Amino acid sequence: xxxxxxxxLNSLSLGGLLFLLSSxxxxxxxxxxxxxxxxGAFFMLGTxxxxxxxxxxxxxxxxxxxxxxxxxxxALGGLFERLxxxxxxxxxxxxxxxxxxxxxxxxxxxxxxxxxxSIPVPTPQNLQAPxxxxxxVFPTYRLVLVGLAxxxxxxxxxxxxxxxxxxxxxxxxDDRQMARAVGIPVSNLFTIVFCLGAxxxxxxxxxxxxxxxxxxxxxADMLPLALIVVILGGIGxxxxxxxGSFAIGFIYTFGIALFPELAYIILFLPMIFVIAFRPQGLFxxxxx
Amino acid sequence: xxxxxxxxxxxxxxxxxxxxxxxxxxxxSQILIAAIFALSLNLLVGFGGMTSLGHASYLGVAAYISALxxxxxxxxxxxxxxxxxxxxxxxAAFFGVIALRATGLGFLMITLALSQVLWGLAxxxxxxxNGDNGITGLTRPAPFGISLDSPVSFYWFALIxxxxxxxxxxxFVSSAFGSSLKGVRDQPRRMAALGFNPWLIRWxxxxxxxxxxxxxGLLYVYYHKYIHPTALSTTSSAEALLGVIAGGSGxxxxxxxxxxxxxxxxxxxxxxxxxxxxxxxxxxLFIVLVMPAGIVPGFSKLTAALRGESQ
Numbered sequence: 254x255x256x257x258x259x260x261x262l263n264s265l266s267l268g269g270l271l272f273l274l275s276s277x278x279x280x281x282x283x284x285x286x287x288x289x290x291x292x293g294a295f296f297m298l299g300t301x302x303x304x305x306x307x308x309x310x311x312x313x314x315x316x317x318x319x320x321x322x323x324x325x326x327x328a329l330g331g332l333f334e335r336l337x338x339x340x341x342x343x344x345x346x347x348x349x350x351x352x353x354x355x356x357x358x359x360x361x362x363x364x365x366x367x368x369x370x371s372i373p374v375p376t377p378q379n380l381q382a383p384x385x386x387x388x389x390v391f392p393t394y395r396l397v398l399v400g401l402a403x404x405x406x407x408x409x410x411x412x413x414x415x416x417x418x419x420x421x422x423x424x425x426x427d428d429r430q431m432a433r434a435v436g437i438p439v440s441n442l443f444t445i446v447f448c449l450g451a452x453x454x455x456x457x458x459x460x461x462x463x464x465x466x467x468x469x470x471x472x473a474d475m476l477p478l479a480l481i482v483v484i485l486g487g488i489g490x491x492x493x494x495x496x497g498s499f500a501i502g503f504i505y506t507f508g509i510a511l512f513p514e515l516a517y518i519i520l521f522l523p524m525i526f527v528i529a530f531r532p533q534g535l536f537x538x539x540x541x
Numbered sequence: 542x543x544x545x546x547x548x549x550x551x552x553x554x555x556x557x558x559x560x561x562x563x564x565x566x567x568x569x570s571q572i573l574i575a576a577i578f579a580l581s582l583n584l585l586v587g588f589g590g591m592t593s594l595g596h597a598s599y600l601g602v603a604a605y606i607s608a609l610x611x612x613x614x615x616x617x618x619x620x621x622x623x624x625x626x627x628x629x630x631x632x633a634a635f636f637g638v639i640a641l642r643a644t645g646l647g648f649l650m651i652t653l654a655l656s657q658v659l660w661g662l663a664x665x666x667x668x669x670x671n672g673d674n675g676i677t678g679l680t681r682p683a684p685f686g687i688s689l690d691s692p693v694s695f696y697w698f699a700l701i702x703x704x705x706x707x708x709x710x711x712x713f714v715s716s717a718f719g720s721s722l723k724g725v726r727d728q729p730r731r732m733a734a735l736g737f738n739p740w741l742i743r744w745x746x747x748x749x750x751x752x753x754x755x756x757x758g759l760l761y762v763y764y765h766k767y768i769h770p771t772a773l774s775t776t777s778s779a780e781a782l783l784g785v786i787a788g789g790s791g792x793x794x795x796x797x798x799x800x801x802x803x804x805x806x807x808x809x810x811x812x813x814x815x816x817x818x819x820x821x822x823x824x825x826l827f828i829v830l831v832m833p834a835g836i837v838p839g840f841s842k843l844t845a846a847l848r849g850e851s852q
Binding site for chain 1: 825
């Protein structure tokens with residue numbers, strides 16, 4: 254019983270991380286029609302920044318670090334969007350290729366700066382003691398992580414559904430041409446959404462640090478998971494990213510725990526199933 | 542003019558064994574392998590409008606099956622080659638059915654995800670694939686009793702296969718089927734209205750490209766006598782895609798030129814810097830931003846402009 258409960262919680266926390274990663278990916282794809290292959294590298298960059306800063310300065314707090322790294326990665330993403338991606342407005346394939354190139358550059362720069370060994374990220378001290386509930390023991394940090402993912406999901410939902418900015422973004426996702434025609438500054442929205450997505454990915458990298466630790470190849474491990482989540486849940490849909498993340502969180506965690514060698518095959522079965530019967534994904538609004 | 546250029550290139554391919562040392566002959570063999578691989582990807586990218594970021598799957602599957610059968614299960618090279626190519630074609634047929642549910646960026650993401658799954662398998666399923674250690678101690682085949690162990694004999698072998706591959710793929714895109722493929726790339730709805738089946742045309746092309754990707758994979762594993770999961774990685778797919786785009790996607794010879802340049806750059810650079818991936822990323826940015834149509838079309842446009850001015 255303890256096994257199932259602990260693995261269940263691990264699934265939830267992985268799902269929470271995947272949601273933070275894939276919600277930004279999905280928003281960017283929905284609005285800009287851009288598969289941002291740098292997203293995994295943004296995540297990894299956040300983890301490395303946190304690992305270095307937290308080990309260098311004792312007083313630093315993981316949550317502050319998540320904010321700082323999130324802002325730093327958002328700024329980097331904004332620069333990349335303004336300097337490179339806007340030049341390729343008419344060339345969607347070119348955009349994907351430069352994001353791929355950028356991901357190679359970032360991951361290689363991380364390898365150069367931080368070397369090939371994995372660097373652990375310490376869990377915040379007040380969350381190191383396990384929580385006891387109904388006779389079961391839970392790692393507290395993972396519980397907090399799941400809570401944070403849910404808070405972020407609610408905040409993103411309000412941002413998209415209840416604010417003026419959100420209404421403009423939704424208009425841009427549904428019909429970019431028409432949104433432009435009625436005076437919505439779509440290219441500014443591109444920058445905002447790209448920064449937002451990159452920032453959330455960077456912050457997610459920090460929050461995932463205590464579980465995953467920073468290591469070369471973290472980006473290559475996370476990006477396919479995000480892709481599978483988005484393919485499964487549907488491109489451009491927040492709800493899809495939410496449901497898809499937790500589904501993949503469960504499938505991947507239990508797959509690794511029960512059939513460690515086949516986890517990758519188990520991972521792609523639901524994707525094949527969804528693509529076969531509903532190519533736009535479970536909650537997709539945008540045909541890819 | 543075109544024929545003279547073709548004859549010059551064809552002639553120069555015959556020269557390396559007579560002029561160069563072993564190092565350059567081996568480099569030339571690697572270029573031929575990369576060229577076959579890039580040409581097969583170009584069928585999808587250039588002629589079918591399907592940008593795949595998972596083409597390394599077919600190279601890797603063929604190489605791994607052949608390596609496992611010959612080293613672990615005692616198969617001969619002939620039988621192993623037939624089985625591994627069949628396995629690759631079956632993989633491509635299956636992946637094609639999945640990936641072609643989508644087009645455009647959805648297709649790209651699905652091919653990337655599928656190839657990452659294979660890469661993960663090669664890494665993690667270490668009792669079969671030997672994981673990060675790769676499979677070592679492989680041998681080269683000896684077709685008709687001719688050993689391919691020397692650089693020169695392997696070069697001739699690779700050249701013959703590459704020539705066949707080039708002719709077969711050129712024939713494919715020049716045929717009536719190739720025309721319908723280009724039609725589906727440019728105007729899928731009109732083609733459907735004319736009674737063609739765009740899905741089937743794309744799928745057949747996908748499988749055909751997978752087949753030649755598998756042939757490149759066999760040559761790859763024969764050449765290196767070693768296979769490692771990096772052959773299946775995104776970097777491997779991306780190198781081929783960069784070759785296709787740098788050379789000019791949708792041209793017949795361009796991708797071969799592009800692939801040779803990528804390979805030369807990689808070999809040349811790795812002697813001086815460790816950071817091949819960073820250089821690869823920078824070249825990606827440069828090519829996409831500065832020469833989006835590729836080097837060969839860019840060059841022919843330039844020469845046309847020069848000739849036009851001189852008249």
